[in-house]
Structure formats: structure tokens, C-alpha cells
Amino acid sequence: MAVVAAAGNGAATSSKPQRATVQDKKAILDKVDCFIFDCDGVIWRGDSVIDGVPETLDMLRAMGKQLVFVTNNSTKSRAGYLKKFTDLGLNVKSEEIYSSSYAAAAYLEAIEFPQDKKVYVVGEVGIQEELDLKGIAHIGGPADADKKVELKPGMLLEQDPDVAAVVVGFDRNINYYKIQYATLCIRENPGCMFIATNLDAVTHLTDAQEWAGNGSMVGAIRGSTKREPTVVGKPAEFMLENIATKFGLRRDQICMCGDRLDTDVLFGKNGGLTTMLVLSGVTTEEQLLSPDNSIHPDVYMDSLAAMLEVKLPVNA
Structure with missing residues (x-):
């Protein structure tokens, strides 16, 4: 896996993860000016807001904290996610949202992707909408959802x-045509890049269970091309650098709050951030405390709402 501009000293640590005390939470609030939140499993599960989250976000805003919402789910653009936040009754601004669909488009813009070239999208409308905003030509995506390959004699795609x-994001309509088309582009077009929005193993499409994530889509094309993708979503550095620069923040002023060890916490650890794990999503306390786990957040708590224990004066 090629991680864009990777930084930091890795996430392994010998200290045992600590459940956050009230004093720990106060210390974080004293130190941190910006909170970066994962969305699935932290803010919501499926289409349901996690209890206590709206009140916690309001409290943090009242304290003058900068809030940023980062998701590896590329199915929506920032505009699409803004609608979801609004529909869930959450007061969030579009400039506070960083999706991996946006990260893919921003990365291509940053490397000055040629205007006479195209992107093949394995993914949904979120990636296409962000590419459109950057003026980057693209094909594929939902338009190829129903295409089939008939393997008759002499068949050539x-x-x-x-x-x-080729940008690979989560795609509920992935099929053999898309896999083959992406494979051909990567293997046969000179210099063709292989970009993944993320490598998440599972995702929360509904609040009833975990579903196979973008790692399964990327894995299919990695297997057929024998190429490692450049990853632009968490835990890659690209998104973090963009956020820190935009809001004029030092890394020691930022706290990453997420529910995944290998993306959220690793993203924060590699970037030199304070890290907070919540148990309202993918990671269980048993998994966190397992001797087989070497990715340790600074603190952990049951859910983001546990921060409501701390009531500080505004701008404390």
C-alpha cells in the first residue's frame, strides 16, 4: 500500500489503553483546539444519530472548538454528506466535511492531473461529483452498474x-465488467495510477450489522493487477495535511476521535495528534485490550457522549 506522504513514527505503543477519566477529558479539552471526528460509528450508525452526540457537538462548539468531520465512505460528496447531517438534525457546515471522495479529487488536483486525461471510477456518485467540481474528466461509476461481460470465444474488452x-471507492454495484476495465487501464495504459479512497474492511450501511467495505473492492483489483494502490483516505497523511493547513492548526492542537484502530487511531498516531477511541462503532473493548493489538489510543470511552461529563466555561 502506498500511503500519500506518510508521516510519524507509527502507532505501536507499549502502554495499556486507558479508559478516559473526567480529569483526562478536561486535560484534552484544555489542550485541543480542533476535534476531527470519524462519522460512521462515532456520529451515527447507519441512518441513526448516536445518543448524546448532538449535545456533545453543541458543547464543544460553545467552548470554541473547531469541529471537522472525516469519513472514508466515498459514496457521497461533501454536498451529499451535508444533506445527511442536516437530515439528522446536526448543525454542520460544508467546509467542515472531509470525505474520501473529496480527498481523491483533491489529490488529483494537487498532483496536477493532466486536463486531457480521464479517471475511471469504480465507485458511486460521490467521487464523480467531487471530480466535476475540480474539472477532472471521468468515466465509469454508476453508468457501468448494469454492464456485463459475455465470455464467448474471441471476447475482447x-x-x-x-x-x-483509476479511483476505487465503495461501490454497491461492483461487477466483473468494472473489475476488468479497471484492470486493463492499470495494466495497459502507460503510467496509469491506481488510487483507493480507503482500505476499510467493513462499513456501516445500516445500523443492523457490518457490511463488507471498500477493502473488498480494492482487493479485487489489487489481486488482478499485482499493484498496490495509493490510499488518500484515513490513515493516509494527505487529508490531515489539508485540514491542518486550511484551519491553520499545529498537530498538537488536534484530537482525532474515531471507532477504528487501523484507520482512525492510526491516522491520528501517525500524524502526531491526540487520539480518542469510542466503542460505539466497530472496535470492542475486548479487541482494544487484546495483547494482539498494538494500536493504542491515548484514551477511550464508550461513546462521544461521555464527554458531556465535563462542563467547562466557554473558551476554557
Whole structure:
């Protein structure tokens, strides 16, 4: 896996993870000016807001904290996620949202992707909408959802030679046509890049269970091309650098709060941030405390709402 501009000293630590006390929470609030929140499993599960989250966000805003919402789910653009926040009754601004769909488009813009080239999208409308906002040409996506490959004698699938990057995001309509088309572009178009929005093993499509994540889509194309993707979502550095620069923050002023060890906590650890794990999503306390786990957050708590224990004066 190629991680964009990786930084830090890794996430392994010998100290045992500590459940956050009231004093720990006060210390974090004294130190931190910006909270970066994962969304699935931290703010919501499926289409349901996690109890106490709206009140916690209001409290943090009242304290003058900068809030940023980061998601590896690329199915929606920032505009799409803003609608979800609004529909759930959460007061969030579009500039506070960083999706991996946006990260993919921003990365291509940062490397000055050629205007005469195209992106082949394995993914949904979120990636396409963000590419459109950057003026980057693209094909694929939902338009290829119903395409099938008939493996009859002499069958040959031709790819567009102008595709210079394949972006793989979560795709509920992934099929063999998309996998083969992406494979051909990466293997046969000179210099074609392989970009993954994330490598998450599972995702929360509903609040009833975990579903296979984008790691399964990326894995199929990694297997057929024998190429490692450049990852632009968590735990890659690219998104964090973008956030820190935009809001003019030092890394020691930022706390990463998430529910995943290998993306959220690793993202924070590698970036030199304070890290907070909540148990309202993917990671269980048993998994966190297992001797087999070497990725340890600074503190952990049952859910974000546990921060409500602390009531500080505004701008404390």
C-alpha cells in the first residue's frame, strides 16, 4: 500500500489503553483546539444519530472548538454528506466535511492531473461529483452498474487509452465488467495510477450489522493487477495535511476521535495528534485490550457522549 506522504513514527505503543477519566477529558479539552471526528460509528450508525452526540457537538462548539468531520465512505460528496447531517438534525457546515471522495479529487488536483486525461471510477456518485467540481474528466461509476461481460470465444474488452487514473471507492454495484476495465487501464495504459479512497474492511450501511467495505473492492483489483494502490483516505497523511493547513492548526492542537484502530487511531498516531477511541462503532473493548493489538489510543470511552461529563466555561 502506498500511503500519500506518510508521516510519524507509527502507532505501536507499549502502554495499556486507558479508559478516559473526567480529569483526562478536561486535560484534552484544555489542550485541543480542533476535534476531527470519524462519522460512521462515532456520529451515527447507519441512518441513526448516536445518543448524546448532538449535545456533545453543541458543547464543544460553545467552548470554541473547531469541529471537522472525516469519513472514508466515498459514496457521497461533501454536498451529499451535508444533506445527511442536516437530515439528522446536526448543525454542520460544508467546509467542515472531509470525505474520501473529496480527498481523491483533491489529490488529483494537487498532483496536477493532466486536463486531457480521464479517471475511471469504480465507485458511486460521490467521487464523480467531487471530480466535476475540480474539472477532472471521468468515466465509469454508476453508468457501468448494469454492464456485463459475455465470455464467448474471441471476447475482447477494450479500455479507453486516455484513462490515466483509476479511483476505487465503495461501490454497491461492483461487477466483473468494472473489475476488468479497471484492470486493463492499470495494466495497459502507460503510467496509469491506481488510487483507493480507503482500505476499510467493513462499513456501516445500516445500523443492523457490518457490511463488507471498500477493502473488498480494492482487493479485487489489487489481486488482478499485482499493484498496490495509493490510499488518500484515513490513515493516509494527505487529508490531515489539508485540514491542518486550511484551519491553520499545529498537530498538537488536534484530537482525532474515531471507532477504528487501523484507520482512525492510526491516522491520528501517525500524524502526531491526540487520539480518542469510542466503542460505539466497530472496535470492542475486548479487541482494544487484546495483547494482539498494538494500536493504542491515548484514551477511550464508550461513546462521544461521555464527554458531556465535563462542563467547562466557554473558551476554557
